[in-house]
Amino acid sequence: MTKPRVLISDALSPAAVQIFTDRGIEVDFQPNLGKDKDKLAEIIGNYDGLAIRSASKVTPKILENAKNLKVIGRAGIGVDNVDIPAATAKGIIVMNTPFGNSITTAEHAIAMMFAVAREIPAADVSTQAGKWEKNRFMGVEITSKTLGIIGCGNIGSIVADRAIGLKMRVIAFDPFLSAERALEIGVEKVELEELLRRADFITLHTPMTPNTKNILSAENLAKTKKGVRIINCARGGLVDEAALRELLDSGHVAGAAFDVFAEEPATANPLFGHPKVVATPHLGASTTEAQENVALQVAEQMSDYLLKGAISNAVNFPSITAEEAPRLKPFVDLAGKLGSFLGQLTEASIKAIRIEYEGAVASMNTRALTQAAVAGALRPFLSDINMVSAPIVARDKGIVIEEVKREARGNLDSFIKITIDAEDMPRHAGGTVYNDGKPRMVEIRDIQMDAEFAPHMIYIRNADKPGFIGAFGMLLGNAGVNVATFNMGRDVPGGDAICFVAVDDQVSQELLDKIEAIPQVKRARAVKF
Numbered sequence: 001m002t003k004p005r006v007l008i009s010d011a012l013s014p015a016a017v018q019i020f021t022d023r024g025i026e027v028d029f030q031p032n033l034g035k036d037k038d039k040l041a042e043i044i045g046n047y048d049g050l051a052i053r054s055a056s057k058v059t060p061k062i063l064e065n066a067k068n069l070k071v072i073g074r075a076g077i078g079v080d081n082v083d084i085p086a087a088t089a090k091g092i093i094v095m096n097t098p099f100g101n102s103i104t105t106a107e108h109a110i111a112m113m114f115a116v117a118r119e120i121p122a123a124d125v126s127t128q129a130g131k132w133e134k135n136r137f138m139g140v141e142i143t144s145k146t147l148g149i150i151g152c153g154n155i156g157s158i159v160a161d162r163a164i165g166l167k168m169r170v171i172a173f174d175p176f177l178s179a180e181r182a183l184e185i186g187v188e189k190v191e192l193e194e195l196l197r198r199a200d201f202i203t204l205h206t207p208m209t210p211n212t213k214n215i216l217s218a219e220n221l222a223k224t225k226k227g228v229r230i231i232n233c234a235r236g237g238l239v240d241e242a243a244l245r246e247l248l249d250s251g252h253v254a255g256a257a258f259d260v261f262a263e264e265p266a267t268a269n270p271l272f273g274h275p276k277v278v279a280t281p282h283l284g285a286s287t288t289e290a291q292e293n294v295a296l297q298v299a300e301q302m303s304d305y306l307l308k309g310a311i312s313n314a315v316n317f318p319s320i321t322a323e324e325a326p327r328l329k330p331f332v333d334l335a336g337k338l339g340s341f342l343g344q345l346t347e348a349s350i351k352a353i354r355i356e357y358e359g360a361v362a363s364m365n366t367r368a369l370t371q372a373a374v375a376g377a378l379r380p381f382l383s384d385i386n387m388v389s390a391p392i393v394a395r396d397k398g399i400v401i402e403e404v405k406r407e408a409r410g411n412l413d414s415f416i417k418i419t420i421d422a423e424d425m426p427r428h429a430g431g432t433v434y435n436d437g438k439p440r441m442v443e444i445r446d447i448q449m450d451a452e453f454a455p456h457m458i459y460i461r462n463a464d465k466p467g468f469i470g471a472f473g474m475l476l477g478n479a480g481v482n483v484a485t486f487n488m489g490r491d492v493p494g495g496d497a498i499c500f501v502a503v504d505d506q507v508s509q510e511l512l513d514k515i516e517a518i519p520q521v522k523r524a525r526a527v528k529f
Helices: 014-022 037-046 060-064 084-089 102-118 120-128 154-165 179-185 192-198 241-250 288-308 324-345 366-378 390-396 468-478 509-516
Strands: 005-008 026-029 049-052 071-074 093-095 146-150 169-173 201-204 228-232 253-258 277-279 350-359 400-406 414-422 426-433 439-444 447-452 456-463 483-490 496-503 521-528
Touching (some): 005 014, 005 037, 014 026, 014 288, 060 084, 071 288, 102 154, 102 201, 102 228, 102 253, 102 288, 146 154, 154 169, 169 192, 241 253, 324 366, 324 439, 324 521, 350 366, 366 390, 366 400, 366 414, 439 496, 447 496, 456 468, 468 496, 468 509, 509 521
Parallel strands (some): 005 049, 049 071, 071 093, 146 169, 146 201, 201 228, 228 253, 253 277, 350 400
Antiparallel strands (some): 350 414, 426 439, 439 447, 447 483, 456 496, 456 521
16 A cells, blocks of 8 residues: 655645654655745655645646645644645645644743733833833733633634633633533623723634634724723734824824734734834744644644544534544445435436434535535535535535434334435435445435445336346347346336346447337436545
C-alpha cells in the first residue's frame, strides 16, 4: 500500500514533521513554499494532504491542480487563506485547530485590556525617553468594571473566566450561548444593545461571518457607554476602524487595543498614531506553547483522517471520531449506493430526498451517511459532486433533505431507507449491513430481497408470471453476458416482482431494449456502482 504524502508549505514545528513520519506518512517539508503560489500550484498534485499556517494562500488555481488532495490542515483558527467553496467542490476536507491557541489568544486579550486601561505602551515610551510624566498617564482600575464579551465561545469563555478572577462583572452577547452555559461560566447573557450601553470594556471573540462583519459599526459604536475601551484580538473587520477613530478623537471612546486589522499586514490604518490606541501585529496566537500545540494538533488530525478516515475540526464536513470511522464506513458505502441506485432510475427533477435510519444505525453519526446518500442520488446528474459538496449543491438546487430516526422494526439490526421524491413520482429502496461488513439491498418498492451490490447490475421490474426467467436468461446467454448473482422478490404470487442481477460487464442499450420487449417486463435499466 502506498504511503500517503503530505506537503508542509509553511513554517511548522519540527514536532509536526515527526508525528507524520511516526504515523507512517511521507512528509515534504518546504516551509517557504507558501510564498511561491506558482510553485505550490505546480507540485500540489503530488500530495494527499497539505499542512499550512497563514502564509500559504490556497486559491482555486492551486486547488485546480490538486488532483490527489484529500485534506488541508490549517495550524490555527482562521481559514481565511483557504478558498473553502472551491475545496468543498473538489471534496477536500478543510480542518483547523480551534483550541490549540485558545489560552494564548485569551491571555493576549487580557494583556491588551490591562495595557489600554493603564496606558502602558505610551508610558513606557515616555519613560525610556527620559521623561517623568507621572501625572500624564492616569489610568483606570478594572476591578468592579463591566466587561462586555461579544462572542462567548471557546476563547470568549476563557476570557470570561480570567475576568471574573479579576473581580470584573461579565456580560456576554452570543446568539449561540445557552442560558445553562452562561450560568455555568458565570456570565450574564444580554442582547447587543444592552452590552453596548453597559460595558466599560468591550472585547470581541467572534469569527468573521456575514452576520458579524462590522458588528461594531459606526451606528453601534455610537451606542456605547462614554469612556468605553474596546479590545479586538479576534478578526479584522469586526469593527469600523474609521468610525472608531472619530470617537477616539472626540473622547467618547477612551481607548482601543487592536491585535487584528481589516487589512493585514497593516502598514497603515486609521487607528495608527492615536495616543489612546495600543496595537500589536496579530500576536494573539504567537507564543511558543501555542505554535507547538497547533502544529501537533494539525499533524494528528490529518494523520487520523488519511490513515483511519477520522475527521475532527473540519469546517466543511461533520466530525467522525477514530472509533466511529470503522463502524461508519460500510454504512457510508450503503447510503451512497442506495442513493446512487435511486438516482440512476430517476429522470425527472428531484424535489426532496428523505433518509430513514432504523435500529443501531440511527444512533450513529448519521450526518456523514446523509451526505453520502445525497451525493449518490445526485451524481447521475452532476458527475463532479462528492460527499463534501453534496449538502451545498442540494441547497442551491432547492432540494429538501430530511432525516428520520427510529428504533428497529422487523428482524434487522440496522436499516436505511432512502426515498427520492421527483417531479414524476417517488422512488424508494432500503438496505442493511450484515456482520460480514458488506452492504446489501433488502427492499425495492416495498418488495423484499437480499442482493449484494456489484459494479454492473441490471434492474428489472416485471409481472410475476411464468416464462420471464427463461426468456431473460436466453437473452443474456445469446448476448454472451455472464451472470454473477441473480436476486428476485415479489409482493404477492402473480403480482409485481423485482429482479436485480449482477453481471460481469456493462450491458448494451440494444440488450436492454430486448429485455424490455419480454411481455412480463415493465422496465429494465442498467445500473452501476
